Each structure stands twice: as C-alpha cells, then as structure tokens.
Amino acid sequence: MSDSDADVLEMLETLSRSSGLPGHESGVSGVVADALRALCDEVRLDRLGNCIGLRRGEGEEPRPRVMFAAHMDEVGLIVTKIEEGGFLRFSSMGGVDPRILPGSEVRVLGSGASLAGIVGVKPPHIIHEDDTSEAIKADDMYIDTGLTEEEVRRRVRVGDVVSLNSTFARLGGLVSGKSLDDRAGVAVLVDCARRLGRMRHEADVFLVATIQEETGLRGAMVSTYGIAPDVGIAVDVTHGDMPGVPEHDTARLGKGPAIATGPNVHPAVFARLKRVAEDNSIPFQVEVCPESTGTDAWAMQVTKSGVATGVISVPVRYMHTSVEVAALDDVRHAGRLSAHFAASVDRGFSEGLRCY
Amino acid sequence: MKETIRTLVEAYGPSGNEERVREIIMGMVREMCDSVRVDTLGNLIAFRRASRPATGRPAPTKIMLAAHMDEIGIIVTHIDEKGFMRFSNVGYVDPFTALGQRVVFGNERAGVIWMEKLEKMKDLRLDKMFVDVGQGAAGDGSGVSVGDVAAFDRKMTEMGNRLTAKAMDDRIGCAILVETLRRLRESPNDLYFVFTVQEELGARGAVTSAFGICPDVGIAVDVTPTGDTPKAAISDVSLGKGAAIKVKDSYLVAHPAVRNLLVSAAESAGIPFQMEVLERGGTDAGPIHTTREGVPSGVISVPTRYIHTPCETVDLGDVEACVRLLEKVLSNEVSV
Numbered sequence: 181m182s183d184s185d186a187d188v189l190e191m192l193e194t195l196s197r198s199s200g201l202p203g204h205e206s207g208v209s210g211v212v213a214d215a216l217r218a219l220c221d222e223v224r225l226d227r228l229g230n231c232i233g234l235r236r237g238e239g240e241e242p243r244p245r246v247m248f249a250a251h252m253d254e255v256g257l258i259v260t261k262i263e264e265g266g267f268l269r270f271s272s273m274g275g276v277d278p279r280i281l282p283g284s285e286v287r288v289l290g291s292g293a294s295l296a297g298i299v300g301v302k303p304p305h306i307i308h309e310d311d312t313s314e315a316i317k318a319d320d321m322y323i324d325t326g327l328t329e330e331e332v333r334r335r336v337r338v339g340d341v342v343s344l345n346s347t348f349a350r351l352g353g354l355v356s357g358k359s360l361d362d363r364a365g366v367a368v369l370v371d372c373a374r375r376l377g378r379m380r381h382e383a384d385v386f387l388v389a390t391i392q393e394e395t396g397l398r399g400a401m402v403s404t405y406g407i408a409p410d411v412g413i414a415v416d417v418t419h420g421d422m423p424g425v426p427e428h429d430t431a432r433l434g435k436g437p438a439i440a441t442g443p444n445v446h447p448a449v450f451a452r453l454k455r456v457a458e459d460n461s462i463p464f465q466v467e468v469c470p471e472s473t474g475t476d477a478w479a480m481q482v483t484k485s486g487v488a489t490g491v492i493s494v495p496v497r498y499m500h501t502s503v504e505v506a507a508l509d510d511v512r513h514a515g516r517l518s519a520h521f522a523a524s525v526d527r528g529f530s531e532g533l534r535c536y
Numbered sequence: 537m538k539e540t541i542r543t544l545v546e547a548y549g550p551s552g553n554e555e556r557v558r559e560i561i562m563g564m565v566r567e568m569c570d571s572v573r574v575d576t577l578g579n580l581i582a583f584r585r586a587s588r589p590a591t592g593r594p595a596p597t598k599i600m601l602a603a604h605m606d607e608i609g610i611i612v613t614h615i616d617e618k619g620f621m622r623f624s625n626v627g628y629v630d631p632f633t634a635l636g637q638r639v640v641f642g643n644e645r646a647g648v649i650w651m652e653k654l655e656k657m658k659d660l661r662l663d664k665m666f667v668d669v670g671q672g673a674a675g676d677g678s679g680v681s682v683g684d685v686a687a688f689d690r691k692m693t694e695m696g697n698r699l700t701a702k703a704m705d706d707r708i709g710c711a712i713l714v715e716t717l718r719r720l721r722e723s724p725n726d727l728y729f730v731f732t733v734q735e736e737l738g739a740r741g742a743v744t745s746a747f748g749i750c751p752d753v754g755i756a757v758d759v760t761p762t763g764d765t766p767k768a769a770i771s772d773v774s775l776g777k778g779a780a781i782k783v784k785d786s787y788l789v790a791h792p793a794v795r796n797l798l799v800s801a802a803e804s805a806g807i808p809f810q811m812e813v814l815e816r817g818g819t820d821a822g823p824i825h826t827t828r829e830g831v832p833s834g835v836i837s838v839p840t841r842y843i844h845t846p847c848e849t850v851d852l853g854d855v856e857a858c859v860r861l862l863e864k865v866l867s868n869e870v871s872v
Contacts, residue, residue: 203789228830338811339783402830
C-alpha cells in the first residue's frame with residue numbers, strides 16, 4: 181500500500197467513525213475542516229454548517245470556478261418519545277429502512293456524552309404466529325439504553341439524534357462501515373485537494389462538504405448559491421453490485437468510479453470527465469440516470485441562472501445500513517479523476533459551457 | 537388576546553385569497569411598527585427597527601418571524617345545469633372531513649358539501665362530492681362562478697381553557713405575532729414580522745419574502761399535531777404542556793443554535809415547553825432556511841388537535857407560552 185492509499189484509508193476510517201446526522205453535522209465538519217485546512221488557501225463553515233475549502237487557481241481573474249460537493253451528513257434516527265420504563269421511540273432521519281434495525285447497536289447523541297443503546301423487539305417465542313411472516317414496523321421497535329427511566333429522562337430529550345453504530349473494518353480490498361454514503365465522497369474531496377497541491381490548475385477549486393443532503397439537498401442549495409460556480413460536480417455513492425440485483429442497475433465494486441449521464445448532467449461535463457479518465461488511464465463506469473441523480477447535483481444544476489453539473493460516484497453496497505461496503509481503489513480513482521478534471525478546466529472550457 | 541384570535545380565525549382567507557385577513561392584521565399592527573408594506577405576492581411585512589445599535593457588529597441582527605395568513609379551502613371547478621358545483625381542494629382537504637360541512641364563499645354565499653351515492657364509504661374522494669349553494673338552476677344569482685373559492689364556515693367556541701375553530705392553522709400564529717408586537721417594548725434586533733401567503737400550497741409566500749428580507753435568523757410560528765388523543769400516532773406533543781420547539785419536520789431540521797436559543801430562553805424564563813419531532817408536514821421555516829446562502833431557522837409550534845378540520849383546537853395556556861417565549865427571545869440581542 182502506497183502512502184497515498186494509506187492516507188485515503190485513514191481519512192475514510194476517521195470520517196466513517198465520526199457522527200453527523202442531517203442538521204447536526206458539527207461532529208464531522210471539524211474533521212473535514214482540519215483535513216482541508218492544510219490543503220487549501222482558505223476554509224470556512226457557512227451559516228448552515230457547510231464546510232467550504234478553496235484552492236485558488238493560477239489563471240488570470242476572473243478565473244473559472246469549479247465546485248465539488250460531497251455530503252457529510254449521514255442517515256440515522258431521532259428520538260420521538262420517551263416511554264414508561266425509559267424505552268425510546270424513534271423515527272428515521274434521512275431514509276433508514278426500519279426492517280434492518282432490530283438487534284442493531286446505536287448511539288444516542290444528546291447534549292452530553294453519547295449513550296449506547298440497542299434496538300429491541302419482541303423475541304420470536306412471544307410473537308403471535310400470524311405476525312411472524314411480517315417485517316417488524318418502526319412503531320413496534322424501541323431503543324433500550326439499559327438505564328432507568330429517571331436517568332434516561334435526565335440524559336435524553338425528545339429530538340436527540342441517534343447514529344447507527346460504527347463498525348469500520350477492512351474486508352480484503354474493501355472497507356465496510358456506516359456512512360460511507362457519503363463520507364467516501366468526502367474522502368475523495370480531501371484526496372482531490374491533496375493531489376491538486378502537486379498539480380497546476382487555472383480554475384478556483386471549491387471543495388464543499390455539504391450538510392443535509394439526505395433530508396433534501398439543502399446544503400448544496402445554499403452553498404452553490406454563495407459560490408456561483410461555472411461547473412459543479414457532486415461526488416456521491418451509487419449502488420454496488422450484489423446478488424439478486426440486475427447488473428444494469430448497479431456499478432461493480434473495484435472497477436472505478438461511475439460517471440453519470442442524463443438530464444441532470446451537462447453533456448460537455450460528462451464528455452470532459454470521460455476524456456480525463458481515458459487520458460490518465462483511470463478506470464471508470466458509466467451510470468445512466470434518466471431523472472434526478474439523487475445527489476447534490478440536482479440542486480446545484482438549478483441554482484441562480486444555472487450550473488453545468490456532473491456526478492462522480494463511488495459504488496457502495498448495502499446503502500443506508502451500518503455495513504456499507506466500498507472498494508478503496510474506487511475512492512482513490514475518484515480522487516484522481518476529480519483532481520485531473522479540476523486541473524483540466526480553463527476559461528475556454530467554462531465559456532464553452534454557456535453556448536453549446 | 538382571545539378576541540384577536542376570534543377576529544382572525546373567523547375571517548375568510550383561503551390560499552391566494554388572503555386580502556381580508558391582511559386588512560385586519562394591517563389595522564392591528566400599523567401603529568406598532570416603523571413600516572408596514574405588502575409585497576408582490578401579498579405578504580404583509582411589518583418592520584420594527586432595533587431600539588439600539590448593535591454591540592460588536594456592524595448592524596443589528598435581522599430576524600424574520602413568519603406566520604401564514606392563508607387557510608385551506610375548496611375551489612369550484614364545474615357547475616352543472618342544476619347548479620351543483622364540483623370542486624377541488626386548495627391546500628390539503630380530507631374528503632371525510634369535508635363531507636357534510638358548511639362552507640362560505642368570498643361573496644358570503646353559503647354552501648354545503650355532500651356526495652354521490654357510494655357502494656363503500658372508503659371510496660369517498662373529493663371528485664365524488666359536490667357543493668350545494670341552494671340555487672334551483674344554474675345562474676339564479678348565487679354569484680358563485682367556476683374558480684371561486686370557499687372556506688369552512690365555523691365560529692370560534694371556547695371549551696374551558698381551550699379554543700376550537702377553523703383556521704387556527706395558522707391564524708393562531710398570526711395572533712401570536714400580533715400579541716408579541718403589542719407586548720414587546722424594545723428589541724435590540726431588527727424585526728420583520730411577516731404574515732405570509734400560500735403556505736398551504738408549499739410555503740410560497742415565505743420563499744419570496746425571505747429572499748427579499750434576507751434575514752440572519754428565521755423563526756416561523758405555526759401549528760403542530762399532538763399525540764395525546766386516543767390511539768394517536770406516536771408524538772410527545774400534548775395540548776396544555778406549553779410551547780412546542782421544533783426539532784424537525786419534512787422540510788426543516790431546525791438549526792441547533794436557533795433551537796437551543798429557544799430552549800434556553802424558555803428554561804431561563806420558566807416558560808413551559810416541549811420538544812417536537814414531526815414526521816410529516818412543514819412550515820414557512822422550510823423555505824426560509826434555504827434562502828440565498830442559508831438562514832439558520834427554527835419554529836415555535838402551537839400544539840393543535842384536529843388540524844385541517846373546522847374544529848382545530850388549541851390550549852390558551854400554550855398560546856400564552858408561545859407569546860412569552862417569543863417576547864423573551866426577541867428582547868435580547870440574538871446572535872447565531
């Protein structure tokens with residue numbers, strides 16, 4: 181493993197272990213800001229918590245502006261009610277499938293120290309026979325922290341967020357953990373910034389770890405408004421190959437990042453991303469998105485008078501679970517692709533985007 | 537305060553037809569503000585300048601407070617030869633709630649809602665229903681035409697310490713803003729009291745008013761459902777347990793700094809409050825917080841039973857808690 185691979189792995193592990201539910205990203209934004217600070221000319225947090233790093237280009241002003249967005253929020257749960265006995269009722273925040281929850285470990289993130297908990301359900305012995313074929317509904321589950329009701333009421337408040345338990349691990353050439361959606365993308369941004377430090381680029385490059393993608397692309401909306409880029413690239417995850425899912429609906433792990441095409445992507449940006457990959461021998465796959473890409477690019481595209489968008493995706497299996505799986509190589513190649521793309525943007529390219 | 541609420545909830549103002557409500561509020565607030573204006577969409581924006589210069593910053597914090605003036609209603613889509621009117625909804629109207637209701641049009645003509653014969657009651661939909669305005673044949677002078685809009689017709693009634701009426705959603709929020717203006721002597725913040733239009737159609741008035749004002753902080757005041765009725769959906773919000781401070785709904789995760797500002801204000805002033813996590817629904821704070829480069833936003837919610845029916849029910853103690861909370865927050869210098 182090269183130094184650069186080790187850096188990517190370490191960053192990804194740190195990011196995956198950090199917590200940052202939608203609207204509550206401060207636990208992870210500090211990690212991102214620290215990582216970007218050494219690699220950027222300036223780093224700031226905006227009013228809603230987006231972390232924005234800027235690497236100024238070498239070109240004459242006004243320079244083209246390229247924005248990369250990877251969201252740093254993660255899916256999880258939120259406490260809706262404290263029941264008698266101190267059991268916590270919850271609902272999903274950002275799209276956790278309740279069927280994956282029974283028996284899982286979670287962390288309740290209140291204002292003080294976090295609390296360990298498990299998602300409890302009735303054991304099979306006492307479930308009525310008629311109900312055993314049905315998936316357990318979220319309303320029938322609860323979080324058990326093992327604490328007395330009195331202690332729970334002192335330490336937990338309705339509205340406290342709950343993260344899935346972090347279980348980062350290496351699985352051969354793959355990694356597994358929570359929140360690879362989209363901390364893999366954030367790791368790509370950091371890797372991109374590191375690589376750009378060794379390259380020359382004409383454009384101003386904005387590396388934005390966005391908030392609240394999972395609840396409605398809200399961080400991308402406001403950060404894109406402030407930056408007003410010529411080109412906006414969302415770096416996110418896409419569904420990886422797994423048994424029982426058709427090949428044409430997935431991207432293969434380890435075969436390089438997916439480059440999206442469809443109405444959410446500007447054709448010239450798509451063509452440039454492919455060309456950059458080919459010129460630099462970066463493996464890639466093409467992902468077809470007939471409508472929204474389901475990424476920050478959907479919001480970026482219609483900001484102000486419009487932004488030319490592209491999407492680079494890292495294939496990830498088991499999305500929105502605590503055992504998301506990705507290939508380290510794909511993350512690294514996505515970093516290379518991002519950096520070479522950013523370095524390829526000159527004024528001619530950005531002006532050409534406005535009249536195709 | 538009770539009479540302010542009565543005047544507001546009994547006024548007619550479905551989404552897009554907020555003029556009368558706006559006139560009433562204009563009369564209530566004009567003398568208490570530095571300026572009052574109506575924007576292109578019809579939002580009423582009442583401005584109260586900061587009472588002193590900001591400390592340690594170039595300008596006072598701009599706070600936008602939003603409560604929506606519109607209520608749900610129905611709109612006539614077709615009138616048959618006998619004068620029966622088919623209709624569609626303006627905002628979310630539940631067919632089972634609408635059945636058998638009396639409504640009133642902008643010209644004050646009443647109507648009643650009924651349905652075709654149905655094999656199964658569960659098949660009830662708005663397109664199986666009609667409004668009868670009492671005319672024998674088309675064109676006998678009801679004055680109601682295709683495109684005209686009606687609201688539920690219901691007077692406010694007291695049930696002990698609780699009030700029940702149509703349009704508590706969100707005239708109660710309007711009443712809370714008006715009452716806060718009455719009580720608030722001074723504020724070190726620039727305050728924009730915005731009475732918005734078309735919230736029920738997607739918080740559309742808040743979109744444009746927030747863009748125009750460009751506030752530093754946004755606070756919406758709106759209703760939220762409770763979980764305290766028999767076999768209700770799980771929610772910790774109850775009537776009578778104080779102002780609800782929103783954590784999230786479908787369109788907003790309250791900014792932690794704004795949420796904490798509200799919580800600590802309530803705690804320090806001994807104002808009863810409860811935390812609110814709402815799975816479905818939204819308020820004006822949704823679009824406010826994604827305005828321009830982003831506006832940290834939160835919501836003070838009034839616990840309300842039977843939302844989007846003609847018997848929306850609130851507790852006067854909760855309403856008082858909301859007013860006190862807003863007054864407390866605004867009387868200090870806010871920095872988020």
